[in-house]
Amino acid sequence: MFDNKDNRTELSELGEFGLIKHIASSVVLNNTANEKGIGDDAAVIDMAGHKTVVTTDMLVEGVHFDLTYVPLKHLGYKAVVVNLSDIYAMNATPTSLTVGLAVSNRFSLEAIEELYAGMLLACEKYGVDIIGGDTTTSPGGLSICITALGMAKAEDLTYRNGAKENDLICVTGDLGAAYLGLQILNREKQVFLENPKMQPDFEGHDYLLERQLKPEAGKKLIESLKKLGVKPTSMIDISDGLASELFHICEQSACGCRIYEDKIPIDIHAGLLADEFNLSSLTCALNGGEDYELLFTINPADYEKIKTIEDVSVIGHITRESSGLAMVDKGDGEIALRAQGWDSFRKNNL
Amino acid sequence: MFDNKDNRTELSELGEFGLIKHIASSVVLNNTANEKGIGDDAAVIDMAGHKTVVTTDMLVEGVHFDLTYVPLKHLGYKAVVVNLSDIYAMNATPTSLTVGLAVSNRFSLEAIEELYAGMLLACEKYGVDIIGGDTTTSPGGLSICITALGMAKAEDLTYRNGAKENDLICVTGDLGAAYLGLQILNREKQVFLENPKMQPDFEGHDYLLERQLKPEAGKKLIESLKKLGVKPTSMIDISDGLASELFHICEQSACGCRIYEDKIPIDIHAGLLADEFNLSSLTCALNGGEDYELLFTINPADYEKIKTIEDVSVIGHITRESSGLAMVDKGDGEIALRAQGWDSFRKNNL
Numbered sequence: 001m002f003d004n005k006d007n008r009t010e011l012s013e014l015g016e017f018g019l020i021k022h023i024a025s026s027v028v029l030n031n032t033a034n035e036k037g038i039g040d041d042a043a044v045i046d047m048a049g050h051k052t053v054v055t056t057d058m059l060v061e062g063v064h065f066d067l068t069y070v071p072l073k074h075l076g077y078k079a080v081v082v083n084l085s086d087i088y089a090m091n092a093t094p095t096s097l098t099v100g101l102a103v104s105n106r107f108s109l110e111a112i113e114e115l116y117a118g119m120l121l122a123c124e125k126y127g128v129d130i131i132g133g134d135t136t137t138s139p140g141g142l143s144i145c146i147t148a149l150g151m152a153k154a155e156d157l158t159y160r161n162g163a164k165e166n167d168l169i170c171v172t173g174d175l176g177a178a179y180l181g182l183q184i185l186n187r188e189k190q191v192f193l194e195n196p197k198m199q200p201d202f203e204g205h206d207y208l209l210e211r212q213l214k215p216e217a218g219k220k221l222i223e224s225l226k227k228l229g230v231k232p233t234s235m236i237d238i239s240d241g242l243a244s245e246l247f248h249i250c251e252q253s254a255c256g257c258r259i260y261e262d263k264i265p266i267d268i269h270a271g272l273l274a275d276e277f278n279l280s281s282l283t284c285a286l287n288g289g290e291d292y293e294l295l296f297t298i299n300p301a302d303y304e305k306i307k308t309i310e311d312v313s314v315i316g317h318i319t320r321e322s323s324g325l326a327m328v329d330k331g332d333g334e335i336a337l338r339a340q341g342w343d344s345f346r347k348n349n350l
Numbered sequence: 351m352f353d354n355k356d357n358r359t360e361l362s363e364l365g366e367f368g369l370i371k372h373i374a375s376s377v378v379l380n381n382t383a384n385e386k387g388i389g390d391d392a393a394v395i396d397m398a399g400h401k402t403v404v405t406t407d408m409l410v411e412g413v414h415f416d417l418t419y420v421p422l423k424h425l426g427y428k429a430v431v432v433n434l435s436d437i438y439a440m441n442a443t444p445t446s447l448t449v450g451l452a453v454s455n456r457f458s459l460e461a462i463e464e465l466y467a468g469m470l471l472a473c474e475k476y477g478v479d480i481i482g483g484d485t486t487t488s489p490g491g492l493s494i495c496i497t498a499l500g501m502a503k504a505e506d507l508t509y510r511n512g513a514k515e516n517d518l519i520c521v522t523g524d525l526g527a528a529y530l531g532l533q534i535l536n537r538e539k540q541v542f543l544e545n546p547k548m549q550p551d552f553e554g555h556d557y558l559l560e561r562q563l564k565p566e567a568g569k570k571l572i573e574s575l576k577k578l579g580v581k582p583t584s585m586i587d588i589s590d591g592l593a594s595e596l597f598h599i600c601e602q603s604a605c606g607c608r609i610y611e612d613k614i615p616i617d618i619h620a621g622l623l624a625d626e627f628n629l630s631s632l633t634c635a636l637n638g639g640e641d642y643e644l645l646f647t648i649n650p651a652d653y654e655k656i657k658t659i660e661d662v663s664v665i666g667h668i669t670r671e672s673s674g675l676a677m678v679d680k681g682d683g684e685i686a687l688r689a690q691g692w693d694s695f696r697k698n699n700l
Contacts, residue, residue, distance in 0.1 A: 035401070039602070040510050041439035041587055042405035042500070051385070052402055055392035056482055056497060058450035062489040089391035100408035100450065100495040132406055134495075139412040143488070145450040145495030147406060150392070160390050237391055252389070 009109035011137070019135055022109070023116060027130045031095045033151070034129045043131035045096055050151035055086035061141035068192075069185045072111055074213045075144075076118025081217045082239065083148035084126050085292045088218035089237040090159070091225070092152035094126060099133035100145035107142065115144075126219055156231065158296070163234040163253035167297040167318040170232075172221050172311055174265040175242055176281055179288025180273045181205070181212025207269050211291070218294040221312070228305045232296035241287040245295045246325055247339040253297075256323040259316030259337075261330050286327075287340045359459035361487070369485055372459070373466060377480045381445045383501070384479045393481035395446055400501035405436035411491035418542075419535045422461055424563045425494075426468025431567045432589065433498035434476050435642045438568035439587040440509070441575070442502035446481045447473065450495035452488035465494075476569060506581065508646070513584040513603035517647040517668040520582075522571050522661055524615040525592055526631055529638025530623045531555070531562025557619050561641070568644040571659070578655045582646035591637040595645045596675055597689040603647075606673040609666030609687075611680050636677075636687070 011019060024038040036044040045052075059065060059079050067075075080097065087094040099119065103112065112135075123130060128148070188200035202209060218237065225232065234253055236245045242264070250257055266281050274281035297318055298306055306312055316328075325337040361369060374388040386394040395402070409415060409429050417425075430447065437444040449469065453462065462485075473480060478498070538550035552559060568587065575582065584603055586595045592614070600607055616631050624631035647668055648656055656662055666678075675687040 036509070041436040041585075042403045042442070042498075044440070044507060045402040045404065046504075047397055047402055049399060052395040052397055052499070053392045054395065054446070054448060054482060054497075054499065056448040056450050056484050056495070058452055058484040058486050058493075058495060060452045060486055060488050060493075063452075063487050086391040090394070092392070096404070098404060098406040098497055100406050100497075102408055102410045102413075102493055132404060134406050134408040136408050136410055137413050138410050138493070140490060143408075143410075143452055143493050143495075145406070145408060145484075145493075147404075147448055147450075147497040148392075149402070149404065154396075157394060159386070235391075 007110060011103065011105065011107065011109055011112070014109060016135065019109070019112070023135070026116065026120065029129045029131070030127060031129050033095050034131050037129060037131040038133070043096070043098070045131070045149065047151050051154055051157060053087055053090050053092040053150040053152060054147065055083055056145065056147045057083050059144040061143065066189070067142070069189055070213060072114040073118035076115040077122045077214055079144050079146055080119050080122035080128070081215050082292060083146045084122070084128065084217040085237040085239070087148050087150035088222050089235050089294060090150070090152060091156050091222060091232065091235060092150040093222070094128045094148050094150040096129050096131045096149040097123065098147045099130055101133065101135045102138035102143040103135070104138045104140050104142065126217065158232050158235040160234050160236050160249050161252035163249050163255050163297040163318045165255060165318055165320050166300055167233050168300055168303060168314050169257060169259060169295070169297055169316040169318065170306060170312050170314050171238070171242070171265065171293055171295050172218060173291065173293040174267040174270065175238065175291050175293065176274070176284030176288045177208050177211040177267050177270040178215060178290040179284045180270050180277070181208035181210070182290070183277050183279070184208060184273070185212065205269070205273065207267065208273060215290065215292040217292060221294050221309070224309045228308070230298060230302045230305050232298055235294060235296035238291045238293045238295050239289060241289040241340070242295065243286040243337045244289070244339040246337060249295070249297065250325055253318070254321050256319040256321050257316055257325050258319055258328055260328045263313060263315040265313045286337070357460060361453065361455065361457065361459055361462070364459060366485065369459070369462070373485070376466065376470065379479045379481070380477060381479050383445050384481050387479060387481040388483070393446070393448070395481070395499065397501050401504055401507060403437055403440050403442040403500040403502060404497065405433055406495065406497045407433050409494040411493065416539070417492070419539055420563060422464040423468035426465040427472045427564055429494050429496055430469050430472035430478070431565050432642060433496045434472070434478065434567040435587040435589070437498050437500035438572050439585050439644060440500070440502060441506050441572060441582065441585060442500040443572070444476060444478045444498050444500040446479050446499040448497045449480055449483035451483065451485045452493040453485070454488045454490050454492065457492065476567065508582050508585040510584050510586050510599050511602035513599050513605050513647040513668045515605060515668055515670050516650055517583050518650055518653060518664050519607060519609060519645070519647055519666040519668065520656060520662050520664050521588070521592070521615065521643055521645050522568060523641065523643040524617040524620065525588065525641050525643065526624070526634030526638045527558050527561040527617050527620040528565060528640040529634045530620050530627070531558035532640070533627050534558060534623070535562065555619070555623065557617065558623060565640065565642040567642060571644050571662070574659045578658070580648060580652045580655050582648055585644060585646035588641045588643045588645050589639060591639040592645065593636040593687045594639070594689040596687060599645070599647065600675055603668070604671050606669040606671050607666055607675050608669055608678055610678045613663060613665040615663045
């Protein structure tokens, strides 16, 4: 799919060191904090008195991505972005990545280059450096393990456990679109499997596909918050779905919440496509996941400032723990929230 | 193999969050530098003005380990140690790990507990904390991606590129034993495959097996060097074999080297077993790999100090680049060194 057979270099021709050199040659360090990157036993970072923030994500072929419809360049981009998203969710600035890759021999050098091209594109956009990693063969499939490092002043760090009663619950962007993008890709894959001559029908779904294939991380919000002098009381990124993330915040902050159905931001294309698939767009927003938007709580005194940030919706407020987690529907009824996000260990998700 | 069928908990019963909670409950933070571990979007470390040192290793079932003869607890231990080895090779002190795991459903919770028990044992021995990670399913096999972080004062950091002409080349411990341990395991596996009723014959090979299954990292050397006030001019850990690591140091330091066959430390059991396998123990030492000893160079003025460290052999010296890399054999002849270490991308290793 990603390979022109006339232009294929076997990884066994290069060997591990050859591959590392090849990769290293396209990796340039942009952060002065990254003093030493690829090429020694370890990388060296100078955090200059800041706190170091670290997160790891493991992505496995056949579990997290399907190469029949995900281009390797997009996969590389997304693999980086999902890690940066975790760093931003700490109100920190990402600086560095290490990349662990296990690749089977069905991948050529050109395929690995595509993957890296996507990773480097994300690195450039977010001002982050690849400082190290490990590349090895795998008996089957592709696994990617990325560890991202970032830095923050101690007083800026935002955890999941700081939400207080009456805090406002805010979310960036819109929700559910990435999940619906995945439904389109799955549908067209089925059509293709049944009739390989059929062309996939992606027309009019650019936004949803982009949300699934090329998500972005919360850099803009973090910069806006800094500019406005607002520090969220808690923050988390939405990888498993809004409901699941609200459970994390409420559990760690020992509180409950009320969110309002009519405040939940859902893109118009997502709404239309959900109808087409006989899905509830609300369920997609609550439990679909992979939005990589930021969910955060603020002191009500910061509301006037937050209002000025484009693309942030206030969707509810924090309550005392005993009142539980619930959504107020359009008819003013209350529906208890369930954390039903994506879980790779369970057989039936959503 | 590692599972008592009467006592098996399916990972799908726990789900991802259940598994994370279960793992987190056995992970205690010992380093005050690790302010926040598992349980938020990212971990937080305070390096207090020190440089942060980072390394990543990816271990894949069927490539790096064979669970028919590697107990999961040993695997966990080794997976941690090989990363710490890289941190020590920078003359730094490891503090923290993140663990990415991809596991197929043939692994139960009890199996993952065994793996973690080994990782935590290594963490305890080396005073390191697991501060985060990601655990997911895999369509087949087990992959482990560990990222280790450490710290060092700027002036203590030791790279591969600092070796100078006339520096002495030193190595800790002995070489080749881990490779020979692997040969025993492979032999007994073949015997078992041909006749499952045969008991494996490991008698008298405890040391070689331990070197393969439960290697240790260079903590003692780093502490000795600090105590003596010696800073190596270059350092690397021996994961791919002595010859391969010498090539890294000479390439990055733009120099050559002479090592002496009769100075290369080879354990007596390794010598005897090599004979039994019709292998050259010298070749095992040069190219076997997985020793996780430290190879380093020192200024000749530090020789008297280094002499006092038990378990360090001076095996040669650094020469100018034009004279190449060679070994002086027992008859005073010179043999050019070849970097022939283990490479997962090539079909025939050693």
